Amino acid sequence: xxxxxxxxxxxxxxxxxxxxxxxxxxxxxxxxxxxxxxxxxxxxxxxxxxxxxxxxxxxxxxxxxxxxxxxxxxxxxxxxxxxxxxxxxxxxxxxxxxxxxxxxxxxxxxxxxxxxxxxxxxxxxxxxxxxxxxxxxxxxxxxxxxxxxxxxxxxxxxxxxxxxxxxxxxxxxxxxxxxxxxxxxxxxxxxxxxxxxxxxxxxxxxxxxxxxxxxxxxxxxxx
Amino acid sequence: xxxxxxxxxxxxxxxxxxxxxxxxxxxxxxxxxxxxxxxxxxxxxxxxxxxxxxxxxxxxxxxxxxxxxxxxxxxxxxxxxxxxxxxxxxxxxxxxxxxxxxxxxxxxxxxxxxxxxxxxxxxxxxxxxxxxxxxxxxxxxxxxxxxxxxxxxxxxxxxxxxxxxxxxxxxxxxxxxxxxxxxxxxxxxxxxxxxxxxxxxxxxxxxxxxxxxxxxxxxxxxxxxxxxxxxxxxxxxxxxxxxxxxxxxxxxxxxxxxxxxxxxxxxxxxxxxxxxxxxxxxxxxxxxxxxxxxx
Ligand SMILES: Nc1ncnc2c1ncn2[C@@H]1O[C@H](COP(=O)(O)OP(=O)(O)OP(=O)(O)O)[C@@H](O)[C@H]1O
Ligand SMILES: [Mg+2]
Numbered sequence: 001x002x003x004x005x006x007x008x009x010x011x012x013x014x015x016x017x018x019x020x021x022x023x024x025x026x027x028x029x030x031x032x033x034x035x036x037x038x039x040x041x042x043x044x045x046x047x048x049x050x051x052x053x054x055x056x057x058x059x060x061x062x063x064x065x066x067x068x069x070x071x072x073x074x075x076x077x078x079x080x081x082x083x084x085x086x087x088x089x090x091x092x093x094x095x096x097x098x099x100x101x102x103x104x105x106x107x108x109x110x111x112x113x114x115x116x117x118x119x120x121x122x123x124x125x126x127x128x129x130x131x132x133x134x135x136x137x138x139x140x141x142x143x144x145x146x147x148x149x150x151x152x153x154x155x156x157x158x159x160x161x162x163x164x165x166x167x168x169x170x171x172x173x174x175x176x177x178x179x180x181x182x183x184x185x186x187x188x189x190x191x192x193x194x195x196x197x198x199x200x201x202x203x204x205x206x207x208x209x210x211x212x213x214x215x216x217x218x219x220x221x222x223x
Numbered sequence: 224x225x226x227x228x229x230x231x232x233x234x235x236x237x238x239x240x241x242x243x244x245x246x247x248x249x250x251x252x253x254x255x256x257x258x259x260x261x262x263x264x265x266x267x268x269x270x271x272x273x274x275x276x277x278x279x280x281x282x283x284x285x286x287x288x289x290x291x292x293x294x295x296x297x298x299x300x301x302x303x304x305x306x307x308x309x310x311x312x313x314x315x316x317x318x319x320x321x322x323x324x325x326x327x328x329x330x331x332x333x334x335x336x337x338x339x340x341x342x343x344x345x346x347x348x349x350x351x352x353x354x355x356x357x358x359x360x361x362x363x364x365x366x367x368x369x370x371x372x373x374x375x376x377x378x379x380x381x382x383x384x385x386x387x388x389x390x391x392x393x394x395x396x397x398x399x400x401x402x403x404x405x406x407x408x409x410x411x412x413x414x415x416x417x418x419x420x421x422x423x424x425x426x427x428x429x430x431x432x433x434x435x436x437x438x439x440x441x442x443x444x445x446x447x448x449x450x451x452x453x454x455x456x457x458x459x460x461x462x463x464x465x466x467x468x469x470x471x472x473x474x475x476x477x478x479x480x481x482x483x484x485x486x487x488x489x490x491x492x493x494x495x496x497x498x499x500x501x502x503x504x505x506x507x508x509x510x511x512x513x514x515x516x517x518x
Contacts (some may be wrong), residue, residue, distance in 0.1 A: 049432060071437075078434030091426050093236075106435035108225050154433070 001027040001158065001189045002048065006057035009043050009213075017043040018213040021057070025191065027157075030184040032200050033193040035210035041193035044210070045162050048191070049083055050074055062157060079107060082151030082159040082188075086166040088143045090135040090150075096122065097131040100150045107154065121149040125179060141172035148179055159183055161192045165199065177203050230442030237419040237447050244415050245451060251411040252455020252506070253462065255404035256498055260463035262397035263494045269390055276383055282348040282360070284367055285375040288316075290344070294372045301370075302348055307359045310349040316340045343374055405501070409509040412451045416444050416513035444514035445507055452506015456499045 002025040009018040018040045025031050033041045046052045047059055050066055059066040062080070069077060090099050101118040109117075122128050125145035135143055144164060151159055161180065165173035177199060184190045194200065200207055209216040238245045284302070286295065295313075302311045314322070319342035324331050350360060360378065367376045420427070430440050 051432070075434040075436060078432060083432055089425065089429055091429065102429075103433040105225075105229065106430055106433060106439040108436075150433075 001025055001029070001062060002191070003060045004044075004057065005060075007044075007047065007054055007059060008056040009040070009047060009052065010055045016213045018047070018054075020214065023208065023215065025189065027062075027189055028184070028187050030181070030190045030203070030205040031192070032203070032205060032207045033191060033210060034195065034197075034200060034207055035216060037195075038212075039210040039216075040213040041210055042162050043213070045083075045160050045191070045193055048158075048160055049081060050078065079154060080157050082154075082156035084144070084147050084151050084159070084161040084164045086163040088135070088140075088147045090143055090146055092135055095132050095134055096127060096138070096146050099135065099146055100153050103150050103153050109154075117153055118149075121153050122146075124152075124182075125149045140167050141169075141175065144168060144172075144176055145179070148176070152183060156188065158189045159191070161190070163194055164192065165194065165196060170198070173199055174202065226436070226438040226442055229439060230446040233443035234446035234450055237423070237443060238450060240422070241415055241419055244418060248408075248411045248415040248451050249455045249458060252408040252452055252502060253458040255401070255408040256456045256459030256502055257462050258404050259401035259501075260459050260494075260498055261466070262394070262401055263498070264463060264467060266390075266394050266397065267494060273383065273387055273390065282350065282364060282367075283377045284346040284348060284373055285343045285377070286345060287372055287374045288343065290372045298370065298372055299346060302346060305363055307350055307363065308348055309351045312347045312349075314345045314347055316342050316344045319343070319345065405505055408452070408455065409505050412448050412506050412509035413513040415451060416448050416510045419447060420444055420514060420516070441511075441514045445510040448510020448513065449503050449507040452509065453499065453503040455506070456502020459502070460495050460498055 002023070004021050004023045007018055007021040007023075008016060010016055021040075021044070033044060035041060043052070047054055047066075048061065050069070054067060061077070064073070064077060066077070091102070094102060097118055100122060101114045104114040104117060119128065119131075122131060125148055127142060127145055127149065130138065130142065135146065138146065144167075148164070151161075159180070164180075165176050168176065173196065180190050180192060181203065284298070286298075299311055299313065302308055317340065320340050323342065364376045364378050367373055427440060
């Protein structure tokens with residue numbers, strides 16, 4: 001699903017944020033990215049989302065070389081990827097329902113289908129009773145569930161999450177992780193960057209450890 | 224179609240949110256277009272007056288007294304054969320006098336005080352409107368001056384031509400000023416659009432991340448500019464229409480007597496359409512430029 005070859009990223013003229021990274025993630029895998037602050041976890045996710053372009057090396061996702069995509073192909077690629085950030089990135093002026101259906105609306109999906117699908121995912125994350133609330137009226141965990149609903153609404157092949165539980169208490173974090181497990185159980189590849197060792201242990205999936213922009217060790221977490 | 228509907232809905236929300244700054248930019252556009260509309264209206268009316276004058280402009284060929292009939296007939300035939308001549312009317316000395324008496328009844332005494340009829344006979348030559356002012360007219364008048372039996376040739380079109388040139392120059396200057404104002408208006412709209420772009424930066428980022436097409440990302444901002452510009456131009460047309468109504472009511476009768484046109488004329492439909500279309504155009508262009516960064 002994801003393959004990086006000698007992937008490197010230098011910000012400005014400074015140090016390597018990522019360096020010579022060779023990483024393979026199979027289709028349908030659930031992978032944790034971990035490592036100390038500044039190790040390059042967010043950078044890798046940004047490269048996968050094409051928010052940044054690599055300084056060197058290649059990223060291949062589902063057979064597509066991300067450095068060789070045209071503008072239109074970038075759009076098409078992003079429609080197959082769901083993303084979840086630590087700060088939720090919800091639109092404050094839109095309701096819960098609109099924040100989620102928005103991702104379908106801007107793809108030109110038929111209105112009826114937007115409604116059905118949005119309701120479906122919001123129900124799945126347990127927010128069907130908050131459709132008309134605004135983000136600021138929700139708790140952190142609820143906001144993050146809206147963000148997850150948005151990431152899933154157009155049925156992506158790959159979900160990328162950067163510290164999705166960073167602002168949440170442990171119970172909520174487990175709840176959110178369960179959602180990711182369910183997504184993954186449906187065949188979607190999931191990559192989650194987190195510092196939270198407890199969480200990693202609890203979920204019990206493959207862990208990719210980064211240090212100074214390089215692989216520190218590939219370890220199977222105990223099942 | 225959905226992209227368009229989306230763009231209009233979002234642009235409308237954005238304009239409502241921008242509130243006062245949107246109103247300011249509509250006002251600026253309106254001022255630019257009021258200026259343009261004022262110039263257009265003045266120019267439409269001046270042009271109309273000029274056209275009227277030009278149309279009635281004739282070449283007067285004054286004849287020497289005691290002209291033998293055959294010379295007169297030959298001259299009339301010559302005039303009628305000219306391709307640029309539309310009509311020829313002979314005005315005898317008697318008729319000229321009668322006209323004078325009818326036009327200036329208070330001066331009747333003056334005319335009768337003179338021992339003999341002081342008015343010369345003349346041919347009044349009406350030209351084809353499209354030829355008036357052309358080089359052929361000069362050629363004709365020059366040829367006539369030297370002709371047997373012709374006392375004098377007068378063509379009142381000549382100063383009209385000069386007036387037309389002055390008006391043209393004024394119109395050009397007005398167009399330049401209107402263009403500058405329009406550019407200023409465009410910048411104002413662009414500034415407002417850029418503000419809403421700023422206000423919605425987060426939204427744009429998310430749209431980009433979900434792979435929204437450019438039409439969805441930029442559309443709302445282009446439409447916002449379009450609506451602001453169009454609204455400004457519509458306000459301007461309304462203001463010019465009001466000003467016209469007022470002018471026609473207070474000044475109309477006086478002006479009509481002076482310029483010989485029955486009534487002032489409002490902007491033609493074409494000018495109004497051009498103004499409103501121009502407003503939409505300037506606005507959309509400003510929105511397009513301002514939203515360049517959102518891609
Ligand atoms: N936009 C940027 N400009 C310059 N340097 C950057 C930028 N983004 C990240 N870096 C640097 O790149 C390195 C890797 O950063 P990155 O955000 O990927 O780390 P991280 O593993 O996500 O850390 P954390 O756990 O704190 O989120 C850091 O040294 C950071 O300072
Ligand atoms: Mg990070």
